[in-house]
Amino acid sequence: MTLVKPTRLLLAGLTLLLSAGAWADFSASPEQARGIAKEAYLYGFPVVEMYKTLYAQAVDKGGPNFKAPFNRIGNTARVFTPKDTAIITPNSDTPYSFVWMDLRAEPLVLTLPEIAEERYYSVQLIDLYTQNFAYLGTRSTGNRGGHFMVVGPDWKGQQPVDIDRVVRSESNIAYALYRTQLFDEKDLEKVRKIQNGYKVQPLSQYLKQPTPVAPAKISWPKPTASMTDGPELFRYLNFMLAFAPAQDSEKDLLARFATIGIVAGQPFDLKALTTEQRKALEDGISDAKAEFAAFKKDKVDTHQVTSGDFFGTRDHLNNNYLYRFAGANMGIFGNSADEAAYMGYFVDNAGKPVNGAKHSYTLHFAKDQLPPADAFWSLTMYDAKTKLLVANHSKRYLINSRMLPTLQRDADGGVTLYLQHSEPLKDQRSNWLPAPHGPFYAVLRLYLPKPEVANGQWKLPALTPIN
Structure with missing residues (x-):
């Protein structure tokens, strides 16, 4: 079978993202900007919070939380401890495996081994919005293992005959988060053997065909301590949005965001803002934080809404950005309700x-x-x-x-x-x-x-x- 050449995502200008060059016009009035900034903060926080983990696990090779480069698997043959800081509210029952996927050039094939029926395992597939677009493993595909192909939004090839399932991500950057149940400390060696059976291959390698042209190199901006606290978040949001084509249901929303300089792949220059404009953004972000605090107190703490409302597919979340924000804020990468x-x-x-x-x-x-x-x-x-x-x-x-x-x-x-x-x-x-x-x-x-x-x-x- 021959590979169909994928549509390339144009990433020109990404390396200039954090520079002080030309950027999208800030055309909203201060009053309008405050309301738009509130929306944009709720919308963008999960994306940027996810970027923190991406950078720590797949980019910062000298960092304590680095797991593996893109399109390769990193296994942690132990449960999480207080020393693990890349993911907030982690579980400590299931040793993790991690794959950060760059799907721009070609799909990835994830191979799972067959394991004993009494053991739970899963592969949670997450797009850059933190939406769970698919699952592999005990509940969804069983414990018999298999070959599964993850494709990006632009891929238009055919499914190879020995691939058990094809799943599509709406973003070109995605995350595969594996959980393998650990029974007790004596069981760790068995978990390690299962993890060694997890394989990740580009489709060309899996089919033993020529490798496609490599996509443009990405210059990953270094995270800062305050990147999700204020308007700085919008710099990273612009960067990440370059890896996800706009969805029809969000085109009007993104058009509003553009009036305060939030545009996929464009720089967001805080220094170019007037004092009044910056205050409008800061006030809008404060409004978003206040809305979440009230929602948590009234609905979350009283169990009127549950985690099942916060995590799932785009269809499940139905563009409820407050819910998506809540999930990322309290326990990013949470599982879907099923x-x-x-x-x-x-x-x-x-x-x-x-x-x-x-x-x-x-x-x-x-x-x-x-x-x-x-x-x-x-x-x-x-x-x-x-x-x-x-x-x-x-x-x-x-x-x-x-x-x-x-x-x-x-x-x-x-x-x-x-x-x-x-x-x-x-x-x-x-x-x-x-x-x-x-x-x-x-x-x-x-x-x-x-x-x-x-x-x-x-x-x-x-x-x-x-x-």
Whole structure:
């Protein structure tokens, strides 16, 4: 089979993105700019937050979080610890594998090995908007393995006969995030063997055909500490949008963004703004942050909306940019609802923010009311300030369903967990999840959740302060 030459994405000018050259006109009035900046911040935050991880894992070869160059797989044959800082709110149940995909020149073929039926694994395919456009693995394609081809928005070739499935990304830069379930420390060698069976090949290599012409080299702008806090975000947003053709449903929105200088592949020069223009952008971003804070307090903390609302395909999200922002802000790269359910503990049973310096807490699951999941469940602790795992001398970052045989049962057959900073009484230590000496949150994850989670039959118990 011959390869069809892909349409090339024109990236001229990307290397000038952060320079002070000519850029799109700022034609909006200050009043208009404030409203547009609010929209653009909610829209662009996930894209730029994703760029932080992209740069750390695939570009910054000397950095502590580097995994592998583009179109190659990086395996982490261990679970995450507080030292892992490239992804906020990570899970620590499934060792990760990572592939940052550059699909401009040709598709990639991802090969999965066959694994035992009792083990969960998945490959989450994410576009640069943080939308989950497809899944491979236990739920979606089974544990039998296979060959799967990921193609970019411009590819127009034919599916090779031995490819099991073709999935299309709407962006030319995309992310494949693998999760392989780890049963316990003794199981690590088996996980490592499974990871060694994950293969990634350009289509030409897979078909043993000539390599197509290499795409233009990309000059990746270095992240800054404040890149998602203010108008600087729009510089990185312009850069990233060059890798994704505009969607019909967003053309009017992008036209509005252009009136404040947000244009795919164009520089965004903060120094060219007047004081009034910059203040309008800053005020709009403040408005966006305030809207999210109110939404989190009223809807997220009270569990009126769930993680299933924040993560999924473009069709699922239906261009709800506040929801997409919420997902990226609280736990970027979260799974879609069919794959996993996430339930956050940000407040206690009285609606007060949880804080390990002020209280210890209990979480009680009644008999026969443990989290219903076909794969497994896990409760993980995070520092609210860093959104990372909490360092503790026990090196315990979670309690999961695989640990049930070692947990102390209540007299009624239920299970009570202790979320607190200080070490509890001896008979409670097996059920202790160490908290920081300050604000925290915990996330309950259910992998392959059962129907009673989505239909509301199973009720999430609340965190209760210990007097």
